[in-house]
Amino acid sequence: MKPKAKRDYLKVFDFSKDEFLYIIKRSKNLKKSKESSNYPLFGKNVGMIFEKPSTRTRVSFEVSVYQLGGHAIYLSPKELQLCRGETIGDTAKVLSRYLDAMVIRTFSHKTLEEFSAYADIPVINALTDLHHPCQAAADILTIFEKKGRLEGIKVAYIGDGNNVANSLIEACALTGLKIDVATPEGYEPLEESVKKARSCTEVNIFNNPFQAVQDADVIYTDVWLSMGEEGKIEKREKFKDFQVNSNLLKYAKADAIVMHCLPAHRGEEITDEVIDGPQSVVFDQAENRLHTSKAILEFLLTL
Numbered sequence: 001m002k003p004k005a006k007r008d009y010l011k012v013f014d015f016s017k018d019e020f021l022y023i024i025k026r027s028k029n030l031k032k033s034k035e036s037s038n039y040p041l042f043g044k045n046v047g048m049i050f051e052k053p054s055t056r057t058r059v060s061f062e063v064s065v066y067q068l069g070g071h072a073i074y075l076s077p078k079e080l081q082l083c084r085g086e087t088i089g090d091t092a093k094v095l096s097r098y099l100d101a102m103v104i105r106t107f108s109h110k111t112l113e114e115f116s117a118y119a120d121i122p123v124i125n126a127l128t129d130l131h132h133p134c135q136a137a138a139d140i141l142t143i144f145e146k147k148g149r150l151e152g153i154k155v156a157y158i159g160d161g162n163n164v165a166n167s168l169i170e171a172c173a174l175t176g177l178k179i180d181v182a183t184p185e186g187y188e189p190l191e192e193s194v195k196k197a198r199s200c201t202e203v204n205i206f207n208n209p210f211q212a213v214q215d216a217d218v219i220y221t222d223v224w225l226s227m228g229e230e231g232k233i234e235k236r237e238k239f240k241d242f243q244v245n246s247n248l249l250k251y252a253k254a255d256a257i258v259m260h261c262l263p264a265h266r267g268e269e270i271t272d273e274v275i276d277g278p279q280s281v282v283f284d285q286a287e288n289r290l291h292t293s294k295a296i297l298e299f300l301l302t303l
């Protein structure tokens with residue numbers, strides 16, 4: 001008998017609209033009822049490789065696996081034979097013999113795709129240079145909880161057209177949210193994500209943050225320099241007019257919520273006043289990483 005094809009979550013568009021909405025609803029239920037008590041991952045082992053630092057993603061996945069009844073194994077990239085030149089393909093093939101899924105944070109999205117191509121088990125993207133799809137699931141759950149609906153919601157993303165922006169755009173497309181993005185010229189999000197998203201929802205790209213926040217229900221930002229870009233001082237300079245501060249908030253709806261995937265560079269892309277202010281939902285958003293991680297794991301491992 002042919003085994004069922006494995007499913008990955010490398011980018012938001014790996015899920016259909018129905019599947020993504022199921023993940024959001026399931027996360028809400030898992031959060032509310034602690035339904036994980038039937039241990040759907042009992043007897044399953046999940047490997048986790050993080051080539052970049054992580055607080056939320058790593059801890060929420062590790063806790064999720066445990067609470068779902070499985071076992072998470074953190075594999076330090078410095079201790080795997082990968083660091084001595086063993087190929088990604090050989091590593092993926094071998095780990096597929098022991099494990100039931102892999103959660104990977106790496107630099108190049110191509111590396112993740114290569115791992116997935118050789119792996120027989122589900123691979124979950126814990127962040128690459130191009131996508132952060134687990135973050136996007138938590139973002140949509142947070143918007144749904146705070147606004148009580150997804151229909152008619154407009155999101156404004158202000159800042160770098162990076163991994164977080166690309167996944168947010170894809171998630172807005174699957175859930176029918178309108179999204180306006182404002183980035184400095186040359187820092188726009190992935191054309192591929194925008195193009196496909198436009199077949200499902202309205203996506204506008206501006207170079208002016210005040211234009212993007214008009215009538216916004218949600219204002220979202222992320223760091224100007226992502227992990228690995230710390231030395232790019234000239235890039236930071238281009239973003240100085242894209243700060244989410246109390247003046248910018250005046251141009252959005254009065255009840256707009258403010259989101260940030262965290263970690264934040266306070267005083268750069270967002271002021272203390274705004275991130276600690278009454279419109280900020282960043283810590284509920286961070287908590288939702290746990291509930292959505294559980295739904296993603298359960299969906300991919302118990303298909």
Ligand code: CP
Nearest residue numbers: 054055056057261262
């Ligand atoms: N938002 C997010 O992915 O945070 P970490 O880098 O701490 O995992």
Ligand code: NVA
Nearest residue numbers: 162164226227262263
């Ligand atoms: N864009 C940021 C997100 C961190 C969660 C980065 O890649 O560093």
